Amino acid sequence: MSAWPEASVDAVARLRALAAGLPHVFLAECVLDAPFERVWEIVGDLERGVPRFETSVRSARITAREGERLRLETRHPLGPRARFEVLLRPGLCVMRARFADVGMAAAPEPEGGRTRLAHYEGTRLLGRLAWPLLRRNIAADFAALRRLL
Amino acid sequence: MSEVLDALLPLVGRLCGSIALDAGPDAAQEALIAVMRDLRGLRDPERLVPWARRIAAREAIRHARRARAEPRAEGALAELPAPGDPALASDVRRVLEALAPEQRAILVLRDLEGLGEAEAAAELGIALGTAKSRLHRARAAFRARWSS
Numbered sequence: 001m002s003a004w005p006e007a008s009v010d011a012v013a014r015l016r017a018l019a020a021g022l023p024h025v026f027l028a029e030c031v032l033d034a035p036f037e038r039v040w041e042i043v044g045d046l047e048r049g050v051p052r053f054e055t056s057v058r059s060a061r062i063t064a065r066e067g068e069r070l071r072l073e074t075r076h077p078l079g080p081r082a083r084f085e086v087l088l089r090p091g092l093c094v095m096r097a098r099f100a101d102v103g104m105a106a107a108p109e110p111e112g113g114r115t116r117l118a119h120y121e122g123t124r125l126l127g128r129l130a131w132p133l134l135r136r137n138i139a140a141d142f143a144a145l146r147r148l149l
Numbered sequence: 150m151s152e153v154l155d156a157l158l159p160l161v162g163r164l165c166g167s168i169a170l171d172a173g174p175d176a177a178q179e180a181l182i183a184v185m186r187d188l189r190g191l192r193d194p195e196r197l198v199p200w201a202r203r204i205a206a207r208e209a210i211r212h213a214r215r216a217r218a219e220p221r222a223e224g225a226l227a228e229l230p231a232p233g234d235p236a237l238a239s240d241v242r243r244v245l246e247a248l249a250p251e252q253r254a255i256l257v258l259r260d261l262e263g264l265g266e267a268e269a270a271a272e273l274g275i276a277l278g279t280a281k282s283r284l285h286r287a288r289a290a291f292r293a294r295w296s297s
Binding site for chain 1: 163184240
């Protein structure tokens with residue numbers, strides 16, 4: 001630790017910065033009426049939690065794990081599979097597949113008992129053309145997550 | 150991308166925390182967003198750290214200016230505290246609060262980051278003579294407050 005002041009950068013701020021480097025992703029945020037631990041219990045559980053609220057994932061399976069690096073295979077409700085390289089740490093999940101990027105981050109709100117959740121999705125094939133669809137998908141994800149909390 | 154972000158976080162956090170103080174988290178976030186947004190345009194990977202440092206320092210100054218008025222101070226010579234002593238943290242912060250954002254920036258780049266005069270001047274986009282006089286005033290102000 002340094003005696004000089006250091007600025008903290010929480011997981012949501014990190015996700016915003018990552019999204020800035022991915023021009024095809026659409027990022028949205030919401031504030032959930034639940035503590036961080038409860039939110040991340042669901043969002044950070046890729047196999048059992050994510051399929052319960054993520055509209056584009058019917059099932060997910062971790063196929064490899066090394067520390068905070070994972071490989072995840074997901075299946076879309078319409079059938080297609082995707083294989084993601086994942087960085088997973090408390091409050092932050094960054095997923096990258098051949099044509100898709102997904103990111104999720106959570107951080108406690110200052111007033112306590114509430115949590116800010118940021119979520120991006122993007123497809124490199126369609127770029128910003130997919131944004132209207134992604135906007136609806138992410139809004140549906142947030143709504144599903146609220147119902148679970 | 151996330152590897153680059155992880156690698157730059159300590160540097161950006163140090164610069165923005167010491168220059169922008171309370172506005173440090175906002176400055177750090179905007180600096181990181183600017184870095185990640187423009188990363189593809191960086192042709193020479195060797196330039197990543199100096200480039201990010203320049204963005205962070207300028208973003209920190211901008212946020213610090215916006216956050217508060219700039220006090221001016223002059224003073225006598227004394228030793229600067231070394232990084233790594235947590236007991237000094239609150240004292241360092243108290244002293245830095247009395248400096249103008251531009252003074253904090255040159256002090257941090259020279260005495261915390263260890264840059265040379267010319268390099269620090271270039272990163273802040275100011276003339277070498279300006280950097281020298283600003284550093285002199287910053288050190289004097291810092292030492293005066295530190296020993297008071």
